[in-house]
Amino acid sequence: MAVRRTAASHLSVRARVPADFEPGAWGGCPPQSVPDVHISVGLDKGGDLASVKLVVSLINQDRPNNPSNTILAAVCSCRQDQYPQVAAMMAIHSPRVDEILARGVDVRGERRPVRLLLSGDFESQCTVVGHKGPNATMPSYQCKSTTAPSTTHATLYERYGTLQDVSGPSHMRDADQ
Amino acid sequence: MVPIPVHLTIGINSRLLRLAVEVVVDCCGQAAFAYELAELLHAEARVHPVPYHGGLFIGRDCHAIGEHSDAVCAALEKKLSELNGESAEISVHYSPAYKDAWCAWNRVRKVLNRATIATAAEATAFRSDAAIFVARLKHSFGWLNVSPKLHLLLAHAPDFLDEFGSIGLYGEQGLEAWHGRFGQTAPLYPGETDLASAAALVRAMALAGDASLAGLDRLNPKRASAADGAHKATKAGDKRLRANKTALPVCDETREKVQHERELWADRVFAVSAQTMTTYEGRLGKQSD
Numbered sequence: 001m002a003v004r005r006t007a008a009s010h011l012s013v014r015a016r017v018p019a020d021f022e023p024g025a026w027g028g029c030p031p032q033s034v035p036d037v038h039i040s041v042g043l044d045k046g047g048d049l050a051s052v053k054l055v056v057s058l059i060n061q062d063r064p065n066n067p068s069n070t071i072l073a074a075v076c077s078c079r080q081d082q083y084p085q086v087a088a089m090m091a092i093h094s095p096r097v098d099e100i101l102a103r104g105v106d107v108r109g110e111r112r113p114v115r116l117l118l119s120g121d122f123e124s125q126c127t128v129v130g131h132k133g134p135n136a137t138m139p140s141y142q143c144k145s146t147t148a149p150s151t152t153h154a155t156l157y158e159r160y161g162t163l164q165d166v167s168g169p170s171h172m173r174d175a176d177q
Numbered sequence: 178m179v180p181i182p183v184h185l186t187i188g189i190n191s192r193l194l195r196l197a198v199e200v201v202v203d204c205c206g207q208a209a210f211a212y213e214l215a216e217l218l219h220a221e222a223r224v225h226p227v228p229y230h231g232g233l234f235i236g237r238d239c240h241a242i243g244e245h246s247d248a249v250c251a252a253l254e255k256k257l258s259e260l261n262g263e264s265a266e267i268s269v270h271y272s273p274a275y276k277d278a279w280c281a282w283n284r285v286r287k288v289l290n291r292a293t294i295a296t297a298a299e300a301t302a303f304r305s306d307a308a309i310f311v312a313r314l315k316h317s318f319g320w321l322n323v324s325p326k327l328h329l330l331l332a333h334a335p336d337f338l339d340e341f342g343s344i345g346l347y348g349e350q351g352l353e354a355w356h357g358r359f360g361q362t363a364p365l366y367p368g369e370t371d372l373a374s375a376a377a378l379v380r381a382m383a384l385a386g387d388a389s390l391a392g393l394d395r396l397n398p399k400r401a402s403a404a405d406g407a408h409k410a411t412k413a414g415d416k417r418l419r420a421n422k423t424a425l426p427v428c429d430e431t432r433e434k435v436q437h438e439r440e441l442w443a444d445r446v447f448a449v450s451a452q453t454m455t456t457y458e459g460r461l462g463k464q465s466d
Contacts, residue, residue: 042349042351044349047359057352059346065350067355067358070355075375076372119349119352122326
């Protein structure tokens with residue numbers, strides 16, 4: 001596998017994966033200091049005869065968006081958005097995803113952790129993680145901050161304060177801790 | 178799990194075009210500007226909306242519109258300069274603010290979509306430009322809400338760029354390309370139903386998943402890229418320039434279809450703009466009561 005150096009690995013060019021690392025413990029989000037392999041799983045509906053396609057990409061390579069460098073993992077014919085069928089497709093592949101996150105990937109004889117990224121349009125990303133869509137308190141599915149409040153909201157925040165996380169980490173996993 | 182900020186260009190490009198129509202609706206309430214804008218984009222940037230993706234401008238058209246944003250700003254300025262009285266006073270600050278928004282967006286767009294690793298200086302400038310872009314939009318155009326895409330651009334895209342070095346490399350183009358490739362390849366695997374045909378194709382791909390050396394050699398690029406500027410016209414009379422080319426004939430039906438798409442786009446943009454401005458004025462009215 002020809003692994004291209006990304007910016008993250010460029011910053012940690014001398015870093016190596018610890019010999020006793022447990023990739024499963026990182027849950028698809030290894031620390032930045034560890035060289036990792038980026039895998040994106042995308043879901044999108046389209047085509048002349050509309051169908052939902054599940055495509056897996058490996059980002060750490062030349063031309064990651066070339067269809068020859070991506071894997072069509074599943075196809076589901078549909079005329080309208082039918083999430084139960086898509087969920088059934090994802091259910092087949094999710095053990096494989098869990099397995100690769102738990103084990104990591106061998107690159108030039110060295111085992112590296114995997115960073116999982118969701119691709120596809122925003123609606124499909126929200127659907128996969130179980131978020132109902134952008135709303136006033138959660139503009140995106142991993143963000144609890146109101147970074148750009150309207151004038152009215154900013155005035156209210158100034159006067160009464162807010163329970164929203166507007167200054168700290170914007171990741172849901174951090175806000176929940 | 179990290180979200181990738183995708184589809185930002187198509188959404189924000191569309192929002193900026195709609196903003197011009199909203200400004201005109203706010204100042205004089207004319208619907209004609211939406212149609213003028215569609216014709217202008219066709220004449221200057223040679224782009225046209227597509228019948229899918231909500232009838233928007235997509236793909237390279239968004240970049241072509243960005244490159245010709247001066248024409249859009251000039252058209253808005255000309256429209257606003259024709260106003261008299263109170264409308265003219267209202268419109269004074271809109272034109273420079275709109276031009277600034279396009280300038281900031283053009284700087285952001287180039288880093289946002291480029292499939293290369295950005296330098297540290299580019300990442301810093303991207304963060305600054307994205308913040309300036311959204312803040313100035315919000316400051317100058319009171320009715321504009323920070324949509325999910327603007328929120329992603331402001332709050333998450335700079336972090337993503339800092340962490341991974343590129344946003345374009347993580348784009349969804351590979352996923353979108355599969356729609357076309359699947360349409361071409363699936364008929365080679367006939368089945369009783371579409372689903373059976375699709376299953377046959379995925380099964381064949383899984384069996385052929387182990388790339389052989391011969392296959393890898395076949396996929397490797399064999400031609401070197403052209404030198405920088407090798408294909409650029411150097412003389413005013415060069416036939417590679419668009420102005421010196423003979424226009425290709427277009428059949429009447431195609432011309433009518435493209436014209437119809439432009440009219441549909443203008444209809445939709447004006448309807449949404451009018452709704453937005455009505456809501457905004459209603460909100461202002463409630464606040465003043």
